[in-house]
Amino acid sequence: MPEMNLLEAIRQGLDEAMAADTRVFIFGEDVGKRGGVFRVTEGLYDKYGPMRVIDSPLAESVIVGACIGAAMNDTLPIAEIQFADFIAPAFNQIVQEAARIHYRSNGDWEVPLVIRTPYGGGIHGALYHSQSVEAFFAHVPGLKVVTPSTPYDAKGLLKSAIEDPNPVLFLEHKKTYRLIKGFVPEEDYRVPIGPADIKRPGEDISVFAYGLMLHYCLEAAQTLAAEGVSVEVVDLRTLRPLDTETILASVRRTGKALIVHEDNLFGGFGGEVAAIIAEHAFEDLDGPVMRIGGPDVPAMPFAHSLEAAFMPSPASIATAMRRLAAY
Amino acid sequence: MPEMNLLEAIRQGLDEAMAADTRVFIFGEDVGKRGGVFRVTEGLYDKYGPMRVIDSPLAESVIVGACIGAAMNDTLPIAEIQFADFIAPAFNQIVQEAARIHYRSNGDWEVPLVIRTPYGGGIHGALYHSQSVEAFFAHVPGLKVVTPSTPYDAKGLLKSAIEDPNPVLFLEHKKTYRLIKGFVPEEDYRVPIGPADIKRPGEDISVFAYGLMLHYCLEAAQTLAAEGVSVEVVDLRTLRPLDTETILASVRRTGKALIVHEDNLFGGFGGEVAAIIAEHAFEDLDGPVMRIGGPDVPAMPFAHSLEAAFMPSPASIATAMRRLAAY
Amino acid sequence: MTVSINEISASPGFGHDLPPHTLQDMLRYMMLARALDERMWVLNRAGKAPFVISCQGHEAAQVGAAFALSRGKDFVLPYYRGLATVLVMGMTPTEVMLGLFARATDPSSGGRQMPAHYGCRRLKIVTQSSPVGTQIAHAAGIGLAEKIKGGDAVAWVSFGEGTTSQGDFHEALNLAAVHRLPVIFQCENNEYAISVHQRQQMAVASVADRGPAYGIPGISVDGTDVLAVYEVTRRAVERARRGDGPTLIEARVVRMTAHSSDDNDRTYRPPHELTLVRHQDPIVRFVAQLREHGILSEAEEQAMRAEVAAIVDRATEEAERAPMPEPETLYDHVYAPARPRR
Amino acid sequence: MTVSINEISASPGFGHDLPPHTLQDMLRYMMLARALDERMWVLNRAGKAPFVISCQGHEAAQVGAAFALSRGKDFVLPYYRGLATVLVMGMTPTEVMLGLFARATDPSSGGRQMPAHYGCRRLKIVTQSSPVGTQIAHAAGIGLAEKIKGGDAVAWVSFGEGTTSQGDFHEALNLAAVHRLPVIFQCENNEYAISVHQRQQMAVASVADRGPAYGIPGISVDGTDVLAVYEVTRRAVERARRGDGPTLIEARVVRMTAHSSDDNDRTYRPPHELTLVRHQDPIVRFVAQLREHGILSEAEEQAMRAEVAAIVDRATEEAERAPMPEPETLYDHVYAPARPRR
Ligand SMILES: Cc1ncc(C[n+]2csc(CCOP(=O)(O)OP(=O)(O)O)c2C)c(N)n1
């Protein structure tokens, strides 16, 4: 079982999906000869040619809009949005069109579309190359939103997304691209969209995270273990549909919940998780449902000093874990 | 003090603001001779002329984008988006531009912009003329989001919004336009952006709502009063910045919280309110933090039978209140 | 590259060699659309149909175009005025009325959408939303997929002139032009976007002037002349099937009604214009043409009107009898179920 | 309506009657921009500047245009290649370097944005973001406000040819055209959008071909010829101030570097093209022109180069010494404070 980083796992997933089904094609800015600005699609243009790996014009709304049309004409498009910050011009096509087409046609039409996009910060990308966008889209019925954190999950979830008959927003934390490595099986496998994954079992508190923060939480949990606190770390993996069963079962066991994300706290995805816990595990709670999120400033600045001040860190997460454990 | 409906109060607020400050102008589809599709701007074109009440091309992105530019050139634009469902094409300009300009310029530039738009359902508007959009925008630092529910608040908040140096999204529930009437003073007054308002004091449970649902909650509270349950109904009024003090103080008194909105439940604004309560009023809670929201389907259908099935009603709210009170 | 129909159509003879029964069929569809549309307003006034948005004045533009397409093969993405389009493509009058009444068996949406938001996968009528212009991008994407697959179906999409102000119009035309996609963009220019006149919408006289900005033909045609529209569309379809790329067609039409049943156009439209519009009725025009060329007798016309009226009566009755959606179905079809792996 | 500079500029004499010192000033700004830009790459390679995005090859297009504007009166909305633009409009080399190093006193953003996202309210340089094309709408809005107020300032906005594919380009030009707003749209066409060639971006040869689609002049000019750009911009400014509306100018330029310091253009650009581009250096060209017309001696050129190098040294040193933003300032300026009521 070869070891690879998250980016390579995604590339391999794309490659295998394209080899297996000629209906699959890739559409986005610089995905062709350039292989994408992060090199995720590197080599695919040479392998599958310009009719299946297509450089789009610089226009996100029609990247998604055209892929919706293509999906309705018997192909399986994978749209790449170069940075999640630039998905905003496609908001209308994603929310009002892709997400509502199956419902509005009473089940007649389907939109089997994957939208891949790198999100998140900590890479000195400044206000417009660091944003997290999951809260906007996880709110939208008809969409699925996936946020893998390991190479294994990334490849397995990508294949599930490509085969899913619904529009799937596939969010790749760009700092994990090369930072996170792991073993990926040779054989064809899937990770289903939906189930969360307990990445570290524990007894004292439950922590819910995804993307880069999942790794920071695992690091903090390690620290806490040395202090005698057993932390369960749950990788949400899919934000919509959310695996509330696994979440509630974990909280019912530990009695304490902490949710961590990098996106701005207020109105972020953590609010939903917290609300579900507060309503449905109320009787089991031995402490307040806590949240850590990015501060409520418009975005993550460029200057190192400011970027560092923005990002939740393993240390700040460990502090919150201690506080919750001690409650 | 004359009585008027919510729509008339907004129109009067616009009229007075335009009369008081020549920098104020209105830009949107059909706002001119037609006076807007809901007639909110009726009469203003005749009074202030085509340079201050301007029919825009049918293009929401440039409606907001141009208003951002105009706001940076010493005018006070009021953009009208004909239906909140059609704000999606302007998402990029609102979220990436309007909301971030002051921050990204380190305080150098300001965007004193008001974006008015009718939202919400119950008027047989179907999937695309009934949507609630507050969750998308209340998540965005740099924006203010206002949701008045009474004529008095609507006019007072509108004037505050026009004078605010920041972009303000002003959400008008279209079913309240003619349904909700109230007294509006003759004199020039303001309702500040920020503070929530306890519309009905009570002792047993706290209910948080806004827009049409605020009125349904008041109706349900009336029903519960007859049953001997005292319900406090808090009108959030401003969703961002949120008045967490008033919210927490209320819950600390009653020990029980219910949040009601019409928007889809999952990832909706109620999650944030619930999360704040669950974290910061934990010790005072005598029951689970409950939420009522629209069901998690892509949008509100046209057929009466389906629209009725979608909308939370005074009756369904009363049921939840009873359950919470009995907890 | 903007050309007017007079220049390109050295018409080979009246009716472009279409056989008489086809010409009569065209008229029949126009009359059917009109009769259905008029009935909808009657039902609206009677409180039986909460919302109507009309095709009146656009019939020739739509029927002419649709007759140049291949039913069940080509994709159509008609906007909300596309009643005549969907009739030609195979939607039945009863199905249209089921949509008006928001019945469970409405093929477009099962009563979920407002009337006139057509869709039917079997007929390749692509489901439409209300935000204007989004469908233009979908059409480009359908064309892109067709090119990838090596097929020769075309995508035909319609929209109003106001909608050309949306970014999606621009992005879609540009994409289709770059990749020479088999797409026909039909702008039905009725000079108004609700109350906003074309003069406040654009600084050009014709939407066809925009073709050259994308390197594609922009053709302006009298959209009240069904045969002229047929001919330009036929050529555009040929061009698309040949792999030569998209065409932008502006069909100049008239909006014979208010924008919708929620509108009152007397607040913004001068009275003489409202009268004038009545004189540009595409059906009156086509009847006269057919009469002149001996293709339609007075008696045939009357028979056709009676036939159409009967169809509309029956459609209305059938649709009214159909059941409303059950409340529990609100939760259906949020997500499509997993497909068997291929 | 698309015209090439050769047709419109019956140039009255070399340099359009600009005095020699102005011509030398133009060159000085071009050299200054180049020297600053080159230094940034050196600093990048040395690990001192994490991100560089270049103006190299665009200097003539920007300096020529900016000299036709009125500093402190007209608004400029330059995109990320606008280094020469902001220098002419009054931003100092030190201020530019403060941005590169993300220092607290960076006038554009206090170190919050990536380098090259310029802004300065005092100088009417409007703050820019990264999502391309949004500023085009802002420029239209600035023009709209100017018209409402009855002023005669113009808004000048720049963007690349790739950016013309965005809906915002279309929507903004259309709005400006309808209301005849005082806006100048400068497209700096360097034939690439990162790796995507113009051929995959549009099916027209020139962005200027898009002017007529909006009913406004579309002018294509050699953007490596500073005086040609000056002249077309001067006329566009006159036109705008007269109330005759906007102009679309395509300045054909070369991208002499990779897209940015994160890019490697050898993966998609043929080697001969990389060589060719070196021969289209606008500075080399302008130096030769001035020399030919006796406006710049060899000694003057050398002095200018030395002067500029010294400025860049000083700017770099000053900026490097400046403090980083304090972490607590992360929370500043989320909202503007209430203004006193007027
Ligand atoms: C994005 C969006 N904005 C606004 C509306 C509201 N609206 C519905 S139809 C219409 C006018 C459309 O005009 P046009 O494109 O000319 O088509 P016509 O109705 O004249 O045939 C408007 C503004 C909408 N449906 N979608």
Ligand SMILES: Cc1ncc(C[n+]2csc(CCOP(=O)(O)OP(=O)(O)O)c2C)c(N)n1
């Ligand atoms: C909305 C958006 N999408 C994608 C990007 C990523 N991006 C940055 S620059 C660029 C290419 C721009 O090309 P062009 O407009 O021709 O300008 P040039 O860099 O060539 O001067 C791209 C795709 C972006 N900044 N914004």
Ligand SMILES: [Mg+2]
């Ligand atoms: Mg129209």
Ligand SMILES: [Mg+2]
């Ligand atoms: Mg370029």
